[in-house]
Each structure stands twice: as structure tokens, then as C-alpha cells.
Amino acid sequence: MANWKNNNNNPEKDLSSIGAMFETNKIKKMYDISELYPTKIIKLLGINSERYSVKLADPEKFTVSEILRLAYILNIDPNLIINVIQAETEKKIISMIGVNKAKHTK
Numbered sequence: 001m002a003n004w005k006n007n008n009n010n011p012e013k014d015l016s017s018i019g020a021m022f023e024t025n026k027i028k029k030m031y032d033i034s035e036l037y038p039t040k041i042i043k044l045l046g047i048n049s050e051r052y053s054v055k056l057a058d059p060e061k062f063t064v065s066e067i068l069r070l071a072y073i074l075n076i077d078p079n080l081i082i083n084v085i086q087a088e089t090e091k092k093i094i095s096m097i098g099v100n101k102a103k104h105t106k
Contacts, residue, residue, distance in 0.1 A: 015040065019074035022081065029088050030059040030081075044073045059085040060092070 014037050021027050033041075034056050042052045045066060055061045062070075062085065071078035 012040075015074055019076040022074065022076050022084070027084055030062075030084055031056045041070070041073065045069055060089045 018027075018033055018036050021033075027033060034053065038049065038052060042049050045052070046069075047055075047066070055066070067081050067085075068078050071081055
């Protein structure tokens with residue numbers, strides 16, 4: 001459970017179940033939540049369904065603001081979402097840094 005100040009947000013049972021999945025480390029990839037109440041989540045996030053799908057498939061495209069809003073909607077610590085994104089994108093990030101490092105060491 002997150003410690004949001006001024007949170008009058010009591011997530012509905014369906015959304016709190018997604019939050020519980022993050023809290024129990026059952027979400028390994030952001031796309032794992034793609035079929036879980038997407039209409040409700042995109043409406044609350046304020047993005048369209050296509051952008052939501054793209055970001056779930058490539059989670060480094062989520063903005064900080066979107067991560068914070070999602071965490072608020074699910075009433076969880078934003079770090080739980082960031083941890084999933086970090087684990088999912090780590091190899092890609094390391095590869096990108098290696099390519100950039102190689103370009104600049106020649």
C-alpha cells in the first residue's frame with residue numbers, strides 16, 4: 001500500500017487486485033496487466049488504448065508522470081512499477097549503453 005498524501009482514492013476491487021499483484025511480485029512484465037481492466041486504466045490514466053498497448057510492450061516509454069498516475073490509481077508505491085520496468089528493460093539498456101560506449105571510444 002502506498003503512502004500517498006491526500007489520497008481519497010480507494011481503488012475498486014478489480015484495480016486493487018492489480019495493485020496486489022504488483023505487491024506480491026506476480027507482475028514480471030508490464031504487458032502482464034494488458035488484459036486486466038484496460039478500459040478503466042486507460043480512462044483514468046488519460047491516454048488512448050493504442051498508446052497504452054505500446055507502452056506495456058515497451059515500458060521504458062512510460063513517462064514518470066504516467067508511472068506515478070498508475071501507481072496512484074492502483075494505490076501502490078511507484079517503485080513497484082519501476083522495479084518491473086527496470087527488470088524488464090535492463091538487458092536492452094545495457095546493450096544500448098555498450099553501443100554508445102563503443103561509438104565514443106573509437
